[in-house]
Amino acid sequence: MFTLTMITPEGKKHISENTRISLPTEDGIRTILANHMDIVVPVEIGKVKVIKDNQSDTVVISEGIFYFKDNEAKLFVRTFEFSEEIDRIRAERAKERAEEMLKRKLDSREMHEAELALKRALTRLSVTR
Template sequence: MTEHMVVQIVTPDGIRYDHHATFISVTTPDGEMGILANHINTITPLTVHEMKIRRVDDEHHVDWVAVNGGILEIKDNIVTIVADSAERDRDIDISRAERAKQRAERDLKSAEQAHQSDDVRRAQVALRRALNRISVGNK
């Protein structure tokens, strides 16, 4: 049996991640999901979350990726995530993420005061994404 799987994260900008892993952790609308090699073939939606990837080269080597929703497919030890955006911890500009957080907080407050439910939802999503990027960037 294979002891590892290939993990690929694809965005409209191309492949953002492509490595072998022994374990990954993702978050779906139903909760957290841990995936090991030889996992049953699956397709599931993902939420905005911090993806943990334990690489095969060293049991202590963990990559963190800020994933902004998307779809996960597991098929024959190939895990593919298709997302609007995804950033590895080393690629995140914390100051830019902090500015996005502040913008989202202002937009949320303004939309709530104006009782604009669509704008409230958009600002909430932007805030979740910014907070996710900050959290992963600080790993």
């Protein structure tokens, strides 16, 4: 068992005891178990599967950094939302806005921001019912 602390710049915080987590990285999904080697890895927008015994929660995260040492995991991200917290209608509207932005002629920075917004919206929608 190990402790996971998720933290945002605004101070939103969640602490849990877990047996396993799987998170999105540049290289694909990385699974962390207790006694994993020390690691610092960037994480991408996506779904984190948090497992304790046989129960699991899904958390949607923004980009950030994951740190693991001595059975202490820290996930520093701009935002995180548990699947049950996500408002499907709001996520659908965000998806529509991002798709509209992508249809416009944008500079590279604006295009990148619109692509990230679409990825966030699609990820949020993928965990709602």
